[in-house]
Amino acid sequence: MNIRNKLLGALVLLAGLVWQPMAAAQAAPPAADAYTKKGADTCLGCHDDESATYTAGALFKGKHAQRGDKRTPFGAGGLQCEACHGPGAAHARSKKARDINTFRPDTRMSLEERNGMCLACHEGTSRTGWHAGAHERAGLACNSCHKIHLDRGDPMLRKAAQPQVCLGCHKAQRTDFLKTSAHPVREGRMACSDCHSAHGSAAPAMLVKPTLNQTCFSCHADKRGPLLWEHEPVAEDCSLCHTPHGSVRNALLTKTPPLLCQQCHSTAGHPSVARTGAALPANGGNGALFVVAGSCTNCHTQVHGSNHPSGAKLMR
Ligand code: HEC
Ligand code: HEC
Ligand code: HEC
Ligand code: HEC
Ligand code: HEC
Ligand code: HEC
Ligand code: HEC
Ligand code: HEC
Ligand code: HEC
Ligand code: HEC
Structure with missing residues (x-):
């Protein structure tokens, strides 16, 4: 074994030693010589655009490779590829995936450490809720x-x-x-x-806003009011009647009127009994009309509340 090989061996050992404590806890920062001397140039010597799943070109189109921005991995003094992949000198010699952070679950860095590579730069802004x-x-x-x-x-x-x-x-x-x-x-x-x-x-x-309703209002501002005649459940929680993602019923409803409304309103003494048969012509009602009218919302059109002076019954 010549001197060069011995030195190399020592370096690999050293890099290994540096890697170990990193994996154990976020203790001491890795030694400077755990990193490649030429940064991305070294990595790109082997990882070029020919690779099937990874293209260096794509990285260089994005914000991370902006050399003019010193906050990025490629800004002045940045660690370039190794800002995310961790110290890579050992890997550049061994060409073994196990010597580098691959970001896969089976890599030697713990989940916390892998996320820590990104959070080191991104803890501040929208990641404040991450933890x-x-x-x-x-x-x-x-x-x-x-x-x-x-x-x-x-x-x-x-x-x-x-x-x-x-x-x-x-x-x-x-x-x-x-x-x-x-x-x-x-x-x-x-x-x-x-x-x-x-x-x-x-x-x-x-949710992006403190409450469900505020989230909905960010686009459906018209439902916020203020309204002269509020419909209590609307102000309380849109999801009393709507599902947020999708429904087999019209307008994302959880149930179809009259069933939807009848969860809270009784049918007694009211045209809504049309649907139960009590308002059929024999009972003094106009059954045909109600069948056509179909549902509560045909008369109570302002189900989200009304601003009409005589809109108390949510009909105008
Ligand atoms: C001497 C050539 C060489 C150099 C230099 C090199 N790599 Fe590699 N790298 C490889 C080879 C070969 C593999 C595949 C190893 C395997 O499958 O075990 C690999 C695998 C990887 C992987 C894992 C890919 C995967 O999906 O398993 C990453 C990430 C990686 N290299 C990043 C880097 C970074 C960052 C640098 C620079 C610090 C670098 N490499 C320098 C040859 C090199
Ligand atoms: C901003 C962080 C970041 C930088 C900078 C970065 N990478 Fe990566 N790289 C990742 C992440 C995260 C993955 C895991 C796969 C993914 O997210 O697409 C990855 C995956 C890889 C892979 C494996 C791709 C695969 O799945 O086959 C290679 C190889 C690689 N990077 C090499 C490099 C090289 C070379 C550089 C420098 C030119 C570099 N990376 C710079 C974050 C980064
Ligand atoms: C060395 C610092 C650094 C590291 C490490 C880093 N980033 Fe970034 N990242 C930046 C900077 C700087 C920007 C540009 C921010 C801006 O323009 O406001 C950015 C932008 C982004 C963006 C927005 C991209 C866009 O096109 O708007 C995402 C997403 C992102 N980073 C995710 C990650 C992830 C995931 C990791 C870890 C795999 C990571 N970053 C590691 C510095 C870093
Ligand atoms: C469950 C998916 C998911 C995970 C996991 C995730 N993100 Fe994001 N990230 C998003 C989405 C969606 C956006 C764009 C919309 C937004 O900003 O909320 C985003 C935007 C970003 C941005 C650019 C916009 C900004 O706020 O600066 C950065 C940087 C970022 N994420 C970093 C990270 C980091 C660092 C981690 C790990 C700690 C991470 N993300 C984990 C989904 C995710
Ligand atoms: C890798 C898988 C994965 C991906 C990708 C993912 N999630 Fe999740 N998500 C989970 C797991 C696991 C949970 C926690 C268990 C659960 O509630 O199902 C969760 C929980 C959630 C919750 C419930 C939070 C709570 O407090 O109840 C929401 C909302 C959510 N994810 C939205 C998203 C959005 C939006 C994206 C894309 C930007 C996304 N997820 C991407 C796996 C994932
Ligand atoms: C980011 C904007 C946005 C947010 C936030 C939002 N919506 Fe919507 N909503 C839309 C858009 C866009 C449509 C489709 C309108 C169209 O097709 O013309 C829609 C349609 C609807 C519809 C009618 C669906 C149909 O099939 O006719 C209902 C009901 C609805 N939203 C309720 C809600 C509720 C409840 C929330 C809160 C949980 C909410 N929305 C949050 C944008 C938003
Ligand atoms: C008491 C039940 C109920 C509640 C609570 C409710 N809605 Fe509705 N919503 C309905 C019904 C019923 C329809 C269908 C109206 C129709 O068919 O004309 C509807 C339709 C909609 C539509 C589509 C038609 C339109 O008016 O633009 C949107 C958007 C909507 N609701 C948003 C909301 C939001 C946002 C909330 C919470 C602030 C909410 N709804 C609370 C019953 C309700
Ligand atoms: C219009 C707003 C809106 C959009 C768009 C939206 N969600 Fe939601 N999501 C909600 C609301 C509101 C809840 C809470 C439901 C509740 O508590 O009744 C929720 C709940 C969830 C939950 C928690 C499980 C549950 O049902 O309570 C998951 C997971 C989720 N959403 C994933 C997603 C994913 C994935 C997407 C995109 C494909 C998405 N959401 C798009 C509003 C939305
Ligand atoms: C989650 C329960 C709930 C649901 C579902 C519901 N409501 Fe209401 N509604 C209320 C409450 C609570 C009031 C206020 C009661 C009061 O003031 O006596 C109200 C008031 C009303 C009023 C005004 C009554 C008055 O005396 O001023 C009408 C009309 C009405 N609702 C129609 C409907 C219709 C139509 C539907 C179906 C689209 C519906 N409601 C669904 C709870 C509900
Ligand atoms: C054919 C039209 C029509 C239909 C359909 C209809 N209503 Fe009404 N509703 C009325 C009228 C008219 C009043 C009385 C208004 C008044 O007293 O000023 C009323 C009053 C109400 C009130 C207030 C009760 C009170 O004591 O003042 C509620 C709650 C109500 N309706 C709910 C419903 C529900 C729930 C449905 C569906 C199951 C429904 N309505 C279907 C016309 C209708």
């Missing part, structure tokens, strides 16, 4: 959703692509969005993140 969110608790990694090396760009930032990633895990919601009445997510007009903070939020179901 309270269901996704961190469920053991998701940043790259469960984000893709850094995709030619088409990060799917999370594209309305049409984002829901596909989310629905890959949330199968029940996939079914919901296929129903006849649904928020236009499938058409690419809306994304899950219009209503949810994927990084976590203090609201139930990680």
Whole structure:
């Protein structure tokens, strides 16, 4: 064994030693010589555009490779590829995947450390909710959703692509969005993140606004009021009548009127008994009209409340 090989061996050992404590806890930062000397140039010597799943070109189209922005991995003094993949000198020698952070669950870095690579730069902004969110608790990694090396760009930032990633895990919601009445997510007009903070939020179901109604008002402002005649359940919770994702009934309803309304309103002494037969002509009612009228909302059209001076019964 010549001197050069001995030195190399020592370096590999050293890098191994440096890697070990990193994996154990986020203790001491890795030694400088655990990193390659030439950064991306070294990596790209082997990982070029020929690779089937990974193209360096895609990375260089995105924000992470902006050399003019010193906050990015490629800004002045940045660690480039190793800002995310961790120290890579040992890997550049061994060419073994086990010597680098691959971001896969079987890599040597713990989940916390892998996410920590990203959070080191991104803790500040929209990740403030991350440590309270269901996704961190469920053991998701940043790259469960984000893709850094995709030619088409990060799917999370594209309305049409984002829901596909989310629905890959949330199968029940996939079914919901296929129903006849649904928020236009499938058409690419809306994304899950219009209503949810994927990084976590203090609201139930990680909604973007503190309450369900406020979330709905961000687009359906007309339902907020103020109204002269409020319909109590509307001000209370839209989901008393609507499902957020999709429904087989008209207008995302949880039930079809009159059943919807009759959960709370009795039919006694009222035209609504039309549907029960009590208002058939024999009973003094105009059954035919009611069959045509169909439902409560044909008369009580202002189901979300009314601003008409005589709108108390939500009919105008
Ligand atoms: C001398 C050639 C060479 C250099 C230099 C090199 N790599 Fe690799 N890299 C490889 C080979 C070969 C593999 C596949 C290893 C395997 O499958 O076990 C690989 C695998 C990887 C993987 C895992 C891919 C996967 O899906 O398993 C990542 C991530 C990676 N390299 C990143 C880097 C980074 C970052 C650098 C620069 C710090 C770098 N490589 C430098 C040859 C190299
Ligand atoms: C901003 C963070 C970041 C930077 C910078 C970065 N990568 Fe990656 N890389 C990732 C993540 C995360 C993955 C996991 C797969 C994914 O998200 O697409 C990955 C995956 C890879 C893979 C494996 C791809 C596969 O699945 O086959 C290779 C190889 C790789 N990166 C090499 C590089 C090289 C070389 C550089 C520098 C030119 C680099 N990366 C820069 C975050 C980064
Ligand atoms: C060395 C710092 C650094 C690291 C490490 C880093 N990023 Fe970034 N990232 C940035 C900067 C700077 C921007 C650009 C921010 C801006 O323009 O406001 C950015 C942008 C982004 C964006 C938005 C992209 C866009 O096109 O708008 C996403 C998503 C992102 N990073 C995810 C990640 C993930 C996931 C990781 C870990 C795999 C990661 N980042 C690692 C610095 C970093
Ligand atoms: C469950 C999927 C999911 C996971 C996991 C996830 N993100 Fe995101 N991320 C999104 C979505 C969706 C957006 C775009 C909409 C938004 O900002 O809420 C986004 C946007 C971003 C952005 C760009 C916009 C901004 O706020 O600056 C950055 C940076 C980012 N994420 C970093 C991270 C980091 C770091 C992690 C891991 C700690 C992470 N994300 C984990 C879904 C996810
Ligand atoms: C890798 C799988 C995976 C991906 C991708 C994913 N999620 Fe999740 N999500 C989970 C798991 C696991 C949970 C926690 C268990 C549960 O509630 O089902 C969860 C929980 C949630 C919750 C419920 C939170 C609560 O407090 O009840 C919402 C909302 C959610 N995810 C939305 C999204 C959105 C939006 C996206 C895409 C931007 C997304 N998820 C992507 C796995 C995933
Ligand atoms: C129009 C707003 C809106 C959109 C768009 C939306 N959601 Fe939701 N989502 C909600 C509301 C509101 C809840 C809470 C339901 C409740 O508590 O009654 C919820 C609940 C959830 C839950 C928690 C489980 C449950 O049913 O309580 C998951 C998971 C979820 N959404 C995933 C998604 C995914 C994935 C997408 C995109 C494909 C998405 N959502 C799009 C509003 C929305
Ligand atoms: C990001 C904007 C946005 C948010 C937030 C939002 N919606 Fe919508 N909503 C839409 C759009 C867009 C449509 C489709 C309108 C169209 O097709 O012309 C729609 C349609 C509807 C419809 C009619 C559906 C049909 O089939 O006729 C109902 C009911 C509805 N939303 C209720 C809600 C409720 C309840 C919430 C809160 C949980 C909510 N929306 C949050 C944008 C939003
Ligand atoms: C008491 C039940 C009930 C509640 C609570 C309710 N809605 Fe509705 N909503 C309906 C009914 C019934 C329809 C269908 C009206 C029709 O067929 O003309 C409807 C239709 C809609 C529509 C589509 C037609 C239109 O008026 O634009 C939207 C959007 C909507 N509701 C939003 C909301 C929002 C936002 C909330 C919460 C602030 C809410 N609804 C609360 C019963 C309700
Ligand atoms: C979740 C329960 C709930 C549902 C569902 C519901 N309502 Fe109501 N509604 C109320 C409450 C509570 C009031 C206020 C009662 C009061 O002031 O006596 C009210 C008031 C009304 C009023 C005005 C009554 C008055 O005396 O001023 C009308 C009309 C009405 N609702 C019609 C409907 C129709 C039509 C539907 C179905 C589309 C419906 N409601 C669904 C709970 C509900
Ligand atoms: C053919 C028209 C028509 C239909 C259909 C109809 N209503 Fe009414 N409703 C009325 C009229 C008229 C009043 C009395 C208004 C008044 O007293 O000023 C009324 C009053 C009410 C009131 C207030 C009760 C009170 O004591 O003042 C409620 C609640 C109500 N309707 C609910 C419903 C429900 C629920 C349905 C469906 C099951 C329904 N209505 C169907 C016409 C209708």
